Amino acid sequence: MNYFNNLNYIYQILISILIFYIIFTILPFFLNINKKKIAIVGGGIAGLSAGYMLSKKYHCTIFEASDRLGGVARTINGIDTGIIYMKSTHMYPYLTRFLKHFNIKTKPLPITLAVANLQGYKDWVSNDMNNWNHDIYEEFIKFDQLMKYNKSNTDISIKSFCEIHGFSSYFKNYIIPSLLGMILHTNTLSTHMFKTLYPSLPIFDIPNWKLPINGTQSYINKFAKSIQQIYLNSPVKTIKRNEKKIVINTPHQQEEFDYLILATPMKINNKILNDKTKDEQDLFNKYSYNEVTVVTHTDENLITNTLTNTNSYSYIYCDQDTNINTISPNFKSTNLKPKPPYVSVSLSHNIPIKKKHVIDKKIYLHPDFDTIDKHGGYEYRMHILNKIQGKNNTFYCGQDTVNEFWHELVLQSGLYVANMLGVPPPFKSEGYSLFLPFHNIIGSDFQ
């Protein structure tokens, strides 16, 4: 009797295992098998946001060249080394709502901007306007007028804009990068972009800057979770398209897909796309880039001067033409005030940081608007992208498809492509006047 009871018990366990196996392995396989297949090249925020949406309807595969997802969104030891800041809901409407949806908490990050004591000028700290050097103050007022009332909503770089309007090189090379309040190259920043950013710069709106508590990595993981297949360490080498299929080749595999999403810079697209149409080639040729070296380090020599002059929480600090330092607070402490060792994220080509202080070093590509503008500028790029978007089952998103170079719009470019493939955006746009979804996506023909 006991023997039969045991057997019964074993049968029950085996049947449970079988049911478990069918539910979690066989069923999903059959559900996915009829789905059309999408290849997404590039696992930055654009590829991930497109993949997150499209995986609801398609079988999505991300090919990522490096050993991690996120691209420029890169968190090292809790410090973001690519994306540094995000602003309140009206500037980051979709990102803010995704953070809420994913239940990711943010912390406020008050910012102080500082410029070192160079060329005979006093230190300049943004929330201390009364103590500003008189010349800087005058230049700032002139700049303020131009930004607010000048109609030249042009696509030239902010650097050229300053030259045309006769600003001093100190203002152009030190004050402007500091004003920006984020690690962006002034050479690559268009006046058009600057004007949109301007009303929200830390100098006017210090309290509203934020960071996800555990850095951008926290939402990268959430986006990635629902995507059916992710290949890391898989740089796409060539892509061939025929009438029916898209064939992707990496050093490890060859695979066929129905649709292709290129979430990589145009420079990469130019390299990997075998059979470029004339329009595609034309567009790829319009892009050129600056390399931006970002060093995460603990070298306090670079920050002492600023720290002795102010006791704010976070600093953007320019000490040479190309050097911007962001001192990130130590978020492990409950107190927002940073504690030593101060971790800095420095943007530089030649900053003398001692090797022993370097935590991480990474080179990113920034579109170079100065050169791109010489090839017809934004209008022309928009015109061509509009022509090629969706043709040959190929879609484009990412940093080179938006007219302003930052995280929110790159995310929206992924949603835009998903929308083209029949998956509408998850949230409505009402109430957000600054960045209506897709308003800034190059080639966008709807809102």
Ligand SMILES: Cc1cc2nc3c(=O)[nH]c(=O)nc-3n(C[C@H](O)[C@H](O)[C@H](O)COP(=O)(O)OP(=O)(O)OC[C@H]3O[C@@H](n4cnc5c(N)ncnc54)[C@H](O)[C@@H]3O)c2cc1C
């Ligand atoms: C230094 C820096 C600081 C910034 N700070 C801010 C900020 O404070 N706030 C803000 O809003 N925005 C900021 N930005 C802008 C914003 O972060 C970027 O625009 C955005 O993250 C770019 O996302 P993406 O997906 O288009 O590209 P990327 O993040 O560059 O992703 C592209 C991905 O493609 C992969 N790839 C490349 N070639 C291949 C290949 N052949 N096969 C497969 N994969 C490939 C790359 O490894 C990468 O992961 C900053 C940008 C930089 C460079």
